[in-house]
Amino acid sequence: MSEQPYKTWQCRTCGYIYDEEAGDPNEGLAPGTRWSDLPDTWICPLCGTPKSDFDMIEL
Amino acid sequence: MTISTELANTIVDPRAYADGDRVDQAFAWLRQNAPLEQAQPEGFDPFWVVTRHADILEVERQNELFHNGDRSTVLTTIEADQKVRAMMGGSPHLVRSLVQMDNPDHLAYRRLTQGWFMPQNLRKLEDRIREIATGFLDRMAAQGGSCDFARDVAFLYPLHVIMEVIGVPETDEPRMLKLTQELFGSADPELNRTGTETYDAQTGVDTIQSVVMDFMMYFNAMTEDRRKTPREDLATVIANGEVHGQPLGHLEAMSYYIIAATAGHDTTSSTTAAALWAMAENPEQFEKVKADRSLIPGLIEESIRWATPVKHFMRTATDDAELAGKKIAKGDWLFLSYPSGNRDETVFEDPFKFRVDRTPNKHVAFGYGAHVCLGQHLARMEMRILWEEFFKRVASVEMAGEPKRMAASFVCGPKSVPIRFTLN
Numbered sequence: 001m002s003e004q005p006y007k008t009w010q011c012r013t014c015g016y017i018y019d020e021e022a023g024d025p026n027e028g029l030a031p032g033t034r035w036s037d038l039p040d041t042w043i044c045p046l047c048g049t050p051k052s053d054f055d056m057i058e059l
Numbered sequence: 060m061t062i063s064t065e066l067a068n069t070i071v072d073p074r075a076y077a078d079g080d081r082v083d084q085a086f087a088w089l090r091q092n093a094p095l096e097q098a099q100p101e102g103f104d105p106f107w108v109v110t111r112h113a114d115i116l117e118v119e120r121q122n123e124l125f126h127n128g129d130r131s132t133v134l135t136t137i138e139a140d141q142k143v144r145a146m147m148g149g150s151p152h153l154v155r156s157l158v159q160m161d162n163p164d165h166l167a168y169r170r171l172t173q174g175w176f177m178p179q180n181l182r183k184l185e186d187r188i189r190e191i192a193t194g195f196l197d198r199m200a201a202q203g204g205s206c207d208f209a210r211d212v213a214f215l216y217p218l219h220v221i222m223e224v225i226g227v228p229e230t231d232e233p234r235m236l237k238l239t240q241e242l243f244g245s246a247d248p249e250l251n252r253t254g255t256e257t258y259d260a261q262t263g264v265d266t267i268q269s270v271v272m273d274f275m276m277y278f279n280a281m282t283e284d285r286r287k288t289p290r291e292d293l294a295t296v297i298a299n300g301e302v303h304g305q306p307l308g309h310l311e312a313m314s315y316y317i318i319a320a321t322a323g324h325d326t327t328s329s330t331t332a333a334a335l336w337a338m339a340e341n342p343e344q345f346e347k348v349k350a351d352r353s354l355i356p357g358l359i360e361e362s363i364r365w366a367t368p369v370k371h372f373m374r375t376a377t378d379d380a381e382l383a384g385k386k387i388a389k390g391d392w393l394f395l396s397y398p399s400g401n402r403d404e405t406v407f408e409d410p411f412k413f414r415v416d417r418t419p420n421k422h423v424a425f426g427y428g429a430h431v432c433l434g435q436h437l438a439r440m441e442m443r444i445l446w447e448e449f450f451k452r453v454a455s456v457e458m459a460g461e462p463k464r465m466a467a468s469f470v471c472g473p474k475s476v477p478i479r480f481t482l483n
Contacts, residue, residue: 014431015177026419045421047431048120059179 009035009054014047018054060096062089062108067098070108070396070468071134073246076370077466083411086110086399095383098394102136106373106392107385112403112423114383115395118374119427125374127430128152128159130392132373133469142264153271156314157433158372167302168311169433172319175224175293178436184224185444191219192445196452200482205459209476213332217441221323224437225316226281226292234277239321240465241270247466249474271317278316293319319434322470326368327438329472331445333366334358336476337413339458344415349450358415359442364422365413367398368472372426397423454481 006021018024018038023031027045029038035056042051066085069075075082089096089110099105109115118125131140131151143153152159157169174180195216199206206212214236222232244250245267252266278294285298297315300307307315338345348354372395380387387393400423402410407417425432432438460477 010177013429015173015436017178046425046427046435048116048428057179 006032007035008057008059010057011044011047011049012053012055013049014044016044016046017057017059060093061105062093062096062098064099064101067100067103067108070098070394071100071103073466073468073471076468076471077247077464079464082398083402086396086402090399090403095385102138103134104137104140104392106134106394107382107387108394108396109382110396110399110403111383112400112406115397115400115423116427117382118393118395119423119430121380122161122429124377124380125393126161126377127165127372127374128155128161129375129377129390130373132159134371134373134394139264146264146268153268154314154317155308155310156318157430158318159314162429164302165429168307168315171300171302171307172293172296172315173433175296176433176437178440181437181440184220185440187223188220188441189444189448191223192216192441192448195219196445196448199480200452204481205477205479207475208335208478209328209332209462209473213328213335213473213476216445217324217327217331217438220437220441221319221434224293225319225323226285226290226294227320231277235320236324238270238274239325242267242274242321243325243467243470244465244474245270246468247471247474250465274317274320275313278313278320281316282312323434323437325470326432326472327441329368329470330362330366330438331442332473332476333368334362334442334446335456335478336458336462336473337362337365339456339476339478341413342455342457344413345456348415348446349454352447352450354415355443355446355450356439357417357420358446359439360420360422361413361415361417362442363424363438364401364407364417364420366472367401367422367424369397369424369426369470370468371396372430397426452482454483456480 009018020034021031023029023033038051040051043049069081069085089108094111095107095109095114097105098108109118140151144151157165160168195212199212218232218236222235227235240250241252245263248254248256253262281294282298285295289295289299297312348358374393374395376387376389376391378389404410425435456478459479462473463475465471465474
């Protein structure tokens with residue numbers, strides 16, 4: 001079975017974009033880290049918005 | 060304990076921010092010895108001084124417990140506060156922008172323009188912004204090896220970008236720059252409307268109000284124009300926008316334009332000017348970026364931390380609360396010192412060193428939580444494009460005179476950065 005395509009998620013408050021393919025090395029998230037692998041307690045690194053207030057977006 | 064009057068007077072003194080070292084030393088002492096205590100400078104109501112990075116985040120995160128709009132959002136004297144309230148029917152604010160609002164209005168008004176400032180929307184501006192950046196660098200190059208980088212490039216480039224976004228014609232940009240500098244530089248005799256070092260409340264409030272009125276007259280005409288003839292600009296969004304199913308109130312609409320036309324360029328200008336000042340004084344940092352352009356994002360974040368152009372915002376406790384072990388009472392006023400948070404030794408190693416490869420670099424210069432800077436993605440994009448183009452053509456920079464900072468305790472940065480440069 002092929003790998004699921006990478007997705008991008010955006011913070012509703014500040015617009016920060018989490019791209020699964022790129023990860024966020026500054027936050028200790030290696031490239032390829034899936035959204036589902038981020039803990040529910042994870043918060044937006046720019047503004048502190050909870051993970052539940054992110055939307056999946058297409059760029 | 061209460062912070063000494065001498066120290067309290069320093070952290071509200073615009074001249075201490077122009078000096079730089081004086082305010083840095085005051086906050087370094089406070090972080091070490093009194094990180095969260097009350098201050099009462101002469102002529103002011105008492106307020107808590109929040110100096111640590113973690114405590115600033117905690118207050119900003121709890122935007123229902125710590126309101127923006129219940130008291131003045133900017134530190135103000137008792138006398139000035141009374142005059143503003145007398146003028147504004149009891150409100151402590153001369154304007155009512157996102158900065159002075161709390162929910163539900165804050166969220167509703169923010170949503171009106173949020174889409175404009177999202178990274179995916181800004182991408183369409185990339186080519187045009189690059190054109191503007193290269194135009195200013197061409198002019199700098201034509202000056203023959205020396206310029207005042209603040210006045211010749213840093214003030215003008217973000218100004219031109221945001222004015223195009225808003226829809227202000229280029230011919231009016233000098234007026235917008237002057238009004239912005241008169242507003243934020245109201246305590247600086249080289250920039251304010253009176254040309255004097257005036258600290259009495261009546262003159263201060265009158266001066267700021269006259270600047271605000273000039274902005275309002277200008278944008279009132281623009282509102283009428285955009286209602287008759289909508290365009291693809293931000294002014295059209297504000298002029299024709301609805302919040303809670305109604306057109307924006309007059310004060311709220313005018314305030315929306317004013318914050319976009321001031322904070323929308325001045326803070327990026329200050330950061331850009333401060334970055335070049337820092338690189339001219341730390342040539343090894345300039346050489347690092349020149350040799351490795353992948354450090355440009357690091358340069359940008361470090362510049363923002365280094366400059367921290369917004370020096371403070373005030374918050375008001377809506378209930379009794381505990382913060383860092385201190386009892387905050389309902390109605391207490393809190394002074395969030397962003398430069399102090401961005402020099403917090405427990406978060407930043409060697410905080411007084413400018414390092415383009417600093418990582419992580421989780422500064423609080425854009426704020427945090429619901430009120431985090433709406434224009435942060437535009438600011439970063441403008442700086443990225445400018446530095447990408449700058450490092451393609453500039454081979455070296457050095458100071459060519461004494462740089463100067465604006466005297467202001469709210470929003471300020473360099474006002475003159477004389478440099479010599481060579482081109483590739």
